């Protein structure tokens with residue numbers, strides 16, 4: 725296997741995605757403020773003016789808070805309701821650890837670290853897998869991985885990755901929050917620990933992966949209504965400073981080991 729410039733990884737999890745209509749992936753793009761493919765990000769980019777971007781950013785935050793207040797189900801909630809079997813997840817994670825379990829493992833083109841997924845929020849992991857499967861995130865290898873597991877396996881994997889050593893906020897951040905990250909901390913926390921299960925933890929994540937993700941949101945290849953809006957106004961220098969800041973936070977996301 726040599727997709728996307730990645731080295732061959734052990735294969736497995738070849739079962740067809742049998743629960744597509746009844747499982748988690750049917751329920752993930754529901755919330756009003758968090759809809760994939762929304763116009764928000766695109767119009768912000770096309771408008772190309774700062775006021776517009778800021779309005780979109782505000783609208784995205786407002787929508788997220790409205791979703792919280794009125795209890796609109798957030799991304800992945802449907803999945804989190806049925807908890808995964810972490811012990812089974814540890815077994816099926818074998819394939820994943822061929823990339824995610826190796827320190828310094830990289831995506832070759834473009835070149836950046838495979839993200840750390842240990843200790844990430846469970847609901848976010850499930851929704852991330854759903855987004856690869858749906859194509860909202862355009863990574864061919866991860867699309868294939870996410871598309872070849874059952875909904876239950878996705879939940880089990882997320883439970884295993886999230887619960888062994890979950891990353892919890894220590895209540896204080898390392899270093900000074902870059903000015904461009906002021907808004908970000910409302911959801912991702914000043915110390916990079918997502919304040920709800922739907923907001924990914926960034927603490928200790930590889931800086932080059934964070935940069936890659938933000939540029940993909942800004943360009944629109946990676947689709948998320950909130951994050952397309954958030955990234956639209958960021959400069960390359962902002963992105964660089966933000967990535968370094970979050971990568972330096974502790975406690976950190978970790979790299980699951982094959983022996984765990």
Ligand code: HEC
Pocket residue numbers: 730731732733737817819820821822823824830831837838839840841849852853861863865866869870873881924936
């Ligand atoms: C061939 C290498 C490879 C394999 C095998 C692999 N991944 Fe990935 N994974 C990646 C890369 C590279 C990315 C970053 C893709 C991107 O930029 O969107 C990624 C991204 C992810 C993300 C998103 C992380 C985030 O912070 O949003 C999750 C979750 C994930 N993988 C879970 C898994 C699971 C579960 C498996 C096993 C079923 C798996 N991966 C197998 C390479 C791999």
Ligand code: HEC
Pocket residue numbers: 784785788839851852855904905907908909910911912922923924925926934937938947948950951954955958966
């Ligand atoms: C209203 C809440 C909210 C705000 C504010 C916010 N984000 Fe996000 N962020 C999210 C959500 C939700 C996701 C998951 C989107 C997805 O699934 O692609 C995300 C994803 C990300 C990711 C990808 C993480 C990964 O593991 O792949 C990065 C990096 C990120 N945000 C950085 C930022 C930065 C930098 C800012 C400020 C400019 C910001 N965010 C503001 C909610 C928010």
